[in-house]
Amino acid sequence: MLIILPNIALIESSFRPYLPLNEIDGPRDSYTLANYQRFLSTPVGFDIFGMSIDVPIHLRIFITTVLYSIFVTAIILIIGYPAAYYMTKTISPSNMAIFFIVLTVPMWVSEILRSFAWFTILSFKGPLNALLIEIGVINSEVRWIRGYYGIIIGLVYTYMLFMVFPLYSSMQSLDKNQIEAAQDLGASWWRTHWRVIVPHCKPGIVSGCVMVFMLSAGSLLVPSLLGSPNSLWFTQTIQQLMLEALDWNTGAAYSLLFLSLCTFVVVAMMWAFKVKLSDITN
Amino acid sequence: MRVSSHSRNLVPQAISNSADPEKPSEGSVELEHVSCRFGSFRAIEDLSLTIRAGEFFSILGPSGCGKTTILRMISGFIDPSAGTIRIGGEDVRGKRANQRPTSLIFQNLALFPLMRVWENVAFGLEMRRVPRSIRRKRAEELLTLVDLVGAEDKMVSQLSGGQRQRVAIARALAVEPSVMLLDEPLSALDLKLRQHMRAELRSIQKRTGVTFIYITHDQSEALAMSDRVAVMNKGRMLQVAPPHEIYHNPSSGFVAKFVGETNVIEGKLVRIADGFGTVESPLGQHRARVSHNVQGESVALYVRPEHVDVSRQRQGDNAIEARLQDVSFEGSFALVKAVTAHGHVFLVATDNNDLQRLPSNTENVYLHFDEQQAFLLQSDREQCIT
Ligand SMILES: Nc1ncnc2c1ncn2[C@@H]1O[C@H](COP(=O)(O)OP(=O)(O)O)[C@@H](O)[C@H]1O
Ligand SMILES: [Mg+2]
Numbered sequence: 296m297l298i299i300l301p302n303i304a305l306i307e308s309s310f311r312p313y314l315p316l317n318e319i320d321g322p323r324d325s326y327t328l329a330n331y332q333r334f335l336s337t338p339v340g341f342d343i344f345g346m347s348i349d350v351p352i353h354l355r356i357f358i359t360t361v362l363y364s365i366f367v368t369a370i371i372l373i374i375g376y377p378a379a380y381y382m383t384k385t386i387s388p389s390n391m392a393i394f395f396i397v398l399t400v401p402m403w404v405s406e407i408l409r410s411f412a413w414f415t416i417l418s419f420k421g422p423l424n425a426l427l428i429e430i431g432v433i434n435s436e437v438r439w440i441r442g443y444y445g446i447i448i449g450l451v452y453t454y455m456l457f458m459v460f461p462l463y464s465s466m467q468s469l470d471k472n473q474i475e476a477a478q479d480l481g482a483s484w485w486r487t488h489w490r491v492i493v494p495h496c497k498p499g500i501v502s503g504c505v506m507v508f509m510l511s512a513g514s515l516l517v518p519s520l521l522g523s524p525n526s527l528w529f530t531q532t533i534q535q536l537m538l539e540a541l542d543w544n545t546g547a548a549y550s551l552l553f554l555s556l557c558t559f560v561v562v563a564m565m566w567a568f569k570v571k572l573s574d575i576t577n
Numbered sequence: 578m579r580v581s582s583h584s585r586n587l588v589p590q591a592i593s594n595s596a597d598p599e600k601p602s603e604g605s606v607e608l609e610h611v612s613c614r615f616g617s618f619r620a621i622e623d624l625s626l627t628i629r630a631g632e633f634f635s636i637l638g639p640s641g642c643g644k645t646t647i648l649r650m651i652s653g654f655i656d657p658s659a660g661t662i663r664i665g666g667e668d669v670r671g672k673r674a675n676q677r678p679t680s681l682i683f684q685n686l687a688l689f690p691l692m693r694v695w696e697n698v699a700f701g702l703e704m705r706r707v708p709r710s711i712r713r714k715r716a717e718e719l720l721t722l723v724d725l726v727g728a729e730d731k732m733v734s735q736l737s738g739g740q741r742q743r744v745a746i747a748r749a750l751a752v753e754p755s756v757m758l759l760d761e762p763l764s765a766l767d768l769k770l771r772q773h774m775r776a777e778l779r780s781i782q783k784r785t786g787v788t789f790i791y792i793t794h795d796q797s798e799a800l801a802m803s804d805r806v807a808v809m810n811k812g813r814m815l816q817v818a819p820p821h822e823i824y825h826n827p828s829s830g831f832v833a834k835f836v837g838e839t840n841v842i843e844g845k846l847v848r849i850a851d852g853f854g855t856v857e858s859p860l861g862q863h864r865a866r867v868s869h870n871v872q873g874e875s876v877a878l879y880v881r882p883e884h885v886d887v888s889r890q891r892q893g894d895n896a897i898e899a900r901l902q903d904v905s906f907e908g909s910f911a912l913v914k915a916v917t918a919h920g921h922v923f924l925v926a927t928d929n930n931d932l933q934r935l936p937s938n939t940e941n942v943y944l945h946f947d948e949q950q951a952f953l954l955q956s957d958r959e960q961c962i963t
């Protein structure tokens with residue numbers, strides 16, 4: 296009940312206009328789709344895939360958020376898969392318990408502190424630049440917190456474990472003999488992964504990706520702290536509406552839109568990669 | 578196995594290596610002073626073995642003696658700590674499992690559950706980039722060979738244990754290996770199916786001419802199927818010989834006891850003459866064949882239950898006085914337990930028809946055996962685990 300009630304209130308308020316306090320419940324307070332329509336207003340130029348088209352500004356922020364979240368998910372998958380595979384090979388399940396506790400220690404620290412730590416590390420005169428200059432990778436400071444760099448780094452760090460956990464557990468459940476059987480039949484390292492390990496881990500990969508995507512797209516702290524003036528995350532738009540413009544009604548409408556559109560993106564991706572819902576749950 | 582006519586002529590084109598006169602030893606496997614350690618644990622100790630091309634070779638030994646380790650070394654999953662392995666005369670050091678001409682059938686089969694039966698069978702061909710239509714055709718041919726026509730599009734989970742077994746065999750044969758390595762492949766099946774599959778495996782091996790190295794802890798399986806059997810214990814090879822030789826002329830007490838039931842008389846060697854030895858024990862003096870070297874005077878005489886007779890009168894020298902105790906009915910024969918005055922237990926196998934004529938358990942009887950059929954070996958009381 297406590298979970299459902301606020302949501303119902305949210306849905307309800309999203310269909311009401313934003314009015315001064317004294318007009319609430321007055322004659323102009325009727326149900327309307329105006330809040331949702333606002334999402335499609337105020338077109339601005341938007342360069343995407345080499346084309347320049349006019350897109351409503353909030354839709355543009357939404358698309359950017361989704362694309363960067365997909366990008367973050369892809370990076371996390373690319374780093375997380377080998378990491379999980381390596382862990383499966385080198386760490387026995389009994390040691391894994393200890394290892395995971397060590398891994399989750401950063402999770403005990405609040406997200407604000409973690410993001411702030413990254414803010415410090417990535418800052419212009421911060422330790423990362425100092426280190427990279429020291430070992431000669433770069434020869435002058437790089438402005439990491441520029442565009443979406445900071446957000447991407449922050450999100451990858453923050454949500455990595457949400458990929459590694461499900462991947463590790465699905466890899467752990469694969470019979471090692473199957474890997475050897477594939478190799479015995481002539482499979483190269485790469486083909487063994489592609490034909491045997493990845494198909495087996497598909498549920499883990501899918502649930503990891505869905506989780507990471509949703510968390511990244513819905514993250515507020517990371518984009519707020521590690522974002523730059525020219526990076527915009529959709530959650531920040533909602534926050535501005537609710538806390539700065541105090542327009543809770545449009546904020547509610549946007550939240551719902553965001554939730555349903557993200558769900559739509561996930562479903563579309565699952566359809567594109569031929570994943571069934573049952574793959575995740577079993 | 579039912580051999581359909583077209584599965585018979587499928588074989589020469591399918592697997593032709595042993596018939597190839599230019600490479601007579603393609604399927605041979607040699608192990609030379611091979612050792613394998615896991616940390617400080619010595620799993621395999623200085624093992625040398627030559628397996629001929631086209632042979633059905635079994636490795637027999639108790640659980641944990643290192644059989645799987647040997648197979649994994651041959652197939653390339655573990656490297657020996659010392660020694661050389663040659664397949665087809667070629668040193669395979671440094672070759673990974675996916676480059677060796679071997680196919681391993683795993684103890685748990687390790688079929689791919691997410692693939693259809695035919696995809697499982699054709700997996701090795703897929704890895705060799707054979708086009709899909711040819712793969713499909715070859716899978717069908719191989720499934721015919723193992724008597725599984727019509728299962729191509731099923732999932733592995735829809736098959737019975739025996740059918741999965743056949744899929745595993747077809748999958749291993751698909752890559753046309755020179756050597757097939759089988760790790761207790763029948764242990765998960767029930768007795769009847771196991772006996773049936775024994776015959777099938779043997780017949781597939783005969784028709785394909787591929788070298789089979791077959792691992793088992795079941796002595797009757799090894800004796801029934803093999804051209805030669807190697808008996809091992811605790812990482813060491815004890816005897817390598819044809820099945821009848823292993824059974825009738827074991828080289829050590831361990832082999833004698835591991836391969837079939839046997840009676841033992843421990844005692845002192847008093848003399849050897851003309852290939853026969855006499856052992857003195859609390860049961861008296863008995864004579865038996867000596868065909869393996871005996872050192873020292875502590876020896877053991879072995880005689881199999883089927884070579885012991887029971888009678889009311891003492892006849893000849895090799896006799897033991899005892900009383901009959903239990904009879905256990907074994908189907909085609911019966912095992913009778915006889916106990917001497919010293920408490921020494923003997924097993925006697927008798928024909929079921931003779932059961933009624935056996936003396937009762939109140940009278941003393943004599944157990945006899947022929948000195949030709951009993952054998953003397955060095956006593957291995959200390960090393961033996963029985
Ligand atoms: N990877 C390994 N690490 C440590 N010990 C092992 C390993 N593989 C096998 N062993 C040990 O080596 C011995 C022989 O094992 P194995 O070859 O599997 O026996 P078998 O197949 O005859 O039952 C066993 O005692 C086993 O515990
Ligand atoms: Mg084994």
